[in-house]
Amino acid sequence: xxxxxxxxxxxxxxxxxxxxxxxxxxxxxxxxxxxxxxxxxxxxxxxxxxxxxxxxxxxxxxxxxxxxxxxxxxxxxxxxxxxxxxxxxxxxxxxxxxxxxxxxxxxxxxxxxxxxxxxxxxxxxxxxxxxxxxxxxxxxxxxxxxxxxxxxxxxxxxxxxxxxxxxxxxxxxxxxxxxxxxxxxxxxxxxxxxxxxxxxxxxxxxxxxxxxxxxxxxxxxxxxxxxxxxxxxxxxxxxxxxxxxxxxxxxxxxxxxxxxxxxxxxxxxxxxxxxxxxxxxxxxxxxxxxxxxxxxxxxxxxxxxxxxxxxxxxxxxxxxxxxxxxxxxxxxxxxxxxxxxxxxxxxxxxxxxxxxxxxxxxx
Numbered sequence: 201x202x203x204x205x206x207x208x209x210x211x212x213x214x215x216x217x218x219x220x221x222x223x224x225x226x227x228x229x230x231x232x233x234x235x236x237x238x239x240x241x242x243x244x245x246x247x248x249x250x251x252x253x254x255x256x257x258x259x260x261x262x263x264x265x266x267x268x269x270x271x272x273x274x275x276x277x278x279x280x281x282x283x284x285x286x287x288x289x290x291x292x293x294x295x296x297x298x299x300x301x302x303x304x305x306x307x308x309x310x311x312x313x314x315x316x317x318x319x320x321x322x323x324x325x326x327x328x329x330x331x332x333x334x335x336x337x338x339x340x341x342x343x344x345x346x347x348x349x350x351x352x353x354x355x356x357x358x359x360x361x362x363x364x365x366x367x368x369x370x371x372x373x374x375x376x377x378x379x380x381x382x383x384x385x386x387x388x389x390x391x392x393x394x395x396x397x398x399x400x401x402x403x404x405x406x407x408x409x410x411x412x413x414x415x416x417x418x419x420x421x422x423x424x425x426x427x428x429x430x431x432x433x434x435x436x437x438x439x440x441x442x443x444x445x446x447x448x449x450x451x452x453x454x455x456x457x458x459x460x461x462x463x464x465x466x467x468x469x470x471x472x473x474x475x476x477x478x479x480x481x482x483x484x485x486x487x488x489x490x491x492x493x494x495x496x497x498x499x500x501x502x503x504x505x506x507x508x509x510x511x512x513x514x515x516x517x518x519x520x521x522x523x524x525x526x527x528x529x530x531x532x533x534x535x536x537x538x539x540x541x542x543x544x545x546x547x548x549x550x551x552x553x554x555x556x557x558x559x560x561x562x563x
Contacts, residue, residue: 295480351518411456
């Protein structure tokens with residue numbers, strides 16, 4: 201016997217996974233996590249017995265409910281399901297999956313369209329972060345087709361704009377969790393920063409790499425990965441995150457001068473696999489580092505200057521532009537971060553889990 205759970209399978213940005221109404225999942229966290237592991241087919245490197253795509257970018261889950269905070273329309277809980285371990289991590293954010301939250305909510309009737317475009321305030325429960333998300337809703341329905349293009353996704357789609365309201369210190373105690381814009385760890389200069397995602401930025405040249413290697417080459421570089429993991433464990437403690445051995449953050453990011461007309465070149469590990477692109481909140485955090493005087497990123501970045509700066513973050517499959525607004529009285533204060541994403545409903549239906557995992561809610 202199996203338990204059927206309603207789901208929409210959606211792409212959000214450069215990630216994808218099943219989305220659920222919070223009310224359709226178990227209320228207690230241990231049972232919920234066992235359900236999500238069964239849904240995705242973890243732990244198994246192929247995730248052959250579930251919906252996971254055997255990659256961190258395709259082993260993600262969205263859980264959505266009506267907003268419980270005044271002024272908030274929707275609550276969103278993101279779950280990173282580890283591919284080859286029985287771990288469900290709801291600590292970090294995911295800005296890509298965030299792009300599919302409002303389309304999902306409209307499809308499931310949690311909210312109603314507000315005109316040709318609809319803006320809703322979403323609270324990401326992982327880090328208590330709020331943002332305003334705007335989607336196209338002509339005729340009162342979600343529009344998925346359009347002319348917006350994002351690197352890492354083929355074709356074009358309707359634009360989805362995300363305006364983050366407060367991202368500094370999403371997981372850590374503040375934007376610069378060590379209290380410094382630059383630290384030296386094991387002889388390597390690093391910037392430890394959290395503006396939506398805890399990250400450690402270091403110049404690729406400082407670990408004898410160019411920063412332009414493709415993802416496959418970096419994933420095969422066992423010496424580099426061991427060095428990065430040692431740095432990750434050390435900086436995790438410095439950032440007040442404790443033992444991060446089994447955590448999916450901080451993300452490690454090799455940076456280099458831009459070479460395709462952008463602001464900075466990046467190679468990001470999440471945390472042990474080199475990303476073919478870069479996550480939304482990772483791009484926001486990297487972009488923020490680029491405007492901070494004294495940071496490792498500022499040394500290498502090509503920046504336009506001004507109160508509102510568009511940072512073009514280069515990655516292995518293209519670029520990701522982030523618009524940052526800084527406080528003119530305090531130039532190291534980022535007051536707003538906005539970006540463009542797309543999303544698409546891929547499939548609707550029910551996902552089945554063994555009733556030995558969960559027998560379902562009493563009806």
